[in-house]
Amino acid sequence: MTIVGIVGNGPPALCADLANFADHIDIWIGADRGALTLMEQQLPLHYAVGDFDSVEFEQRVRIEKAAEVFEEHPSDKDETDLEIALLQAYALHPQTIYLFGVTGGRLDHELVNIQLLYSIIKEGARGVVADKSNLLEMKFPGNHQVENTAEFPLVSFIPYSRKVHGLSLSGFKYPLTKQDISWGSTLCISNELISKYGTFSFDEGILLLVKSRDTIPF
Numbered sequence: 001m002t003i004v005g006i007v008g009n010g011p012p013a014l015c016a017d018l019a020n021f022a023d024h025i026d027i028w029i030g031a032d033r034g035a036l037t038l039m040e041q042q043l044p045l046h047y048a049v050g051d052f053d054s055v056e057f058e059q060r061v062r063i064e065k066a067a068e069v070f071e072e073h074p075s076d077k078d079e080t081d082l083e084i085a086l087l088q089a090y091a092l093h094p095q096t097i098y099l100f101g102v103t104g105g106r107l108d109h110e111l112v113n114i115q116l117l118y119s120i121i122k123e124g125a126r127g128v129v130a131d132k133s134n135l136l137e138m139k140f141p142g143n144h145q146v147e148n149t150a151e152f153p154l155v156s157f158i159p160y161s162r163k164v165h166g167l168s169l170s171g172f173k174y175p176l177t178k179q180d181i182s183w184g185s186t187l188c189i190s191n192e193l194i195s196k197y198g199t200f201s202f203d204e205g206i207l208l209l210v211k212s213r214d215t216i217p218f
Contacts, residue, residue, distance in 0.1 A: 001095030002026050006085045007034030008113070009054050010101040016130045018043055018100060027092060031085035034101050035063045047088055049073065050081030082113060086120070096126040103131045114138075118206075135211040143201040144209075148193035152211035157181070157188035157200065164205035171198030 005025040007018070009032045018041045030038045032050035036059055039045060048067035052060045053075050064070045073084060082102060089097050097120050102113040113129065117138035120127030129136040135152055138160060146155060157167065159181050169176040173192040181187055200209075 002092050003096045003098070004029060004089045004092060004094040005098045005100060006031060006082065006089060007037050008082045008085075008099065008101040009033040009105075010110075010131070011104040012037065012101075014104040014131045015101045016132055017041075021098060021100075021130070025098065027089075027094070029085045029088055030063070030067070032081040034081075034085075035067065037101060039063070039066055044068075047071070047085070049084050049088055051075040051077065080109070080112070082116065086116060090123050090125075094125050096128065099127065099129045100131070102129055103134070114208075133213055137209045139202075139207045139209055141202055141204055143199065146193070146198050146200065146209065146211070148196050148198065149211070152213050153192060154212045154214075155191045155193060155198070156210040156212065157191070158208040158210060159183055159185065159205060160208050161205040164202050164207050166203035167200065167207070168202070169198065169200050171195045 003025050004027045005018070005021060006029045015037060022043060027046050028038055028044050029047040029049065030036070030045055032052055033054040035045055035048035036055055039062070045067045047069045048063050049071045051073050052063070055063065099113065103110050114136065117127040117129065121138055121140060127138065155172070163180060163182045165180050166178045167176055167181055168178055169191070171193055173194050
C-alpha cells in the first residue's frame with residue numbers, strides 16, 4: 001500500500017528530519033515552500049503543488065525543474081496549499097499520509113492542519129502529523145494499538161469531541177478502565193508505556209493521540 005509524505009510551509013526549525021521517514025514513504029508531495037524543503041533535504045520531489053507565493057522567483061523555477069509533476073495554482077483560491085496537496089494524495093489512494101512542516105508559525109494554520117486529519121480518516125487512510133517533538137494522530141472509536149518508542153516516550157490522549165466515552169488504557173504506567181473525558185481534561189496527559197505495545201479503546205467521540213518528547217534545542 002502506498003504511503004505519502006506531504007511537506008508544508010511550517011518553520012524549518014520545527015520540521016522533522018525527513019530522512020528518518022524516507023525508507024517508509026513512497027511518494028513525496030511538496031506544498032508551496034515545502035517543495036523547497038524536500039529539495040534541501042535531497043529527497044525526491046514527485047509532486048509540487050500550490051501558489052508558491054512563499055518562495056522567490058528563482059526558487060520557483062528550481063522547484064519546477066526538479067518536480068516530476070508541477071502544478072501552480074492562483075493565490076486567490078478557496079483551498080490552502082496543504083489541502084491541495086491532500087487532494088493530490090487522495091488520488092493516489094494511500095494507506096497512510098504523513099504531514100510534515102504543518103506545525104508552528106501561524107496558529108490558525110496549525111489548528112486547521114490538525115483538523116485535516118479528520119478528512120484523511122474520512123478518506124479511509126491513516127493520517128500522522130509529525131514534527132521534531134511530536135507524532136499526532138486522530139482516532140475514531142474502536143480498539144487501537146500504540147508502540148513504545150525511545151524517540152517519543154510520552155503518550156497523551158486529548159478529546160477532540162466534546163466528550164470521549166469509555167476510554168480504557170492497557171500496558172500504560174497509568175491505566176484506565178471505561179473512563180469518560182471531556183474538553184479541558186488533563187487526566188490523560190504525559191502517560192508512559194510499560195511494555196513494547198499498549199492498547200487503548202473507547203466507545204464514542206474523537207480522540208487525539210499525541211506521542212511526544214521534551215523539547216530539544218534546534
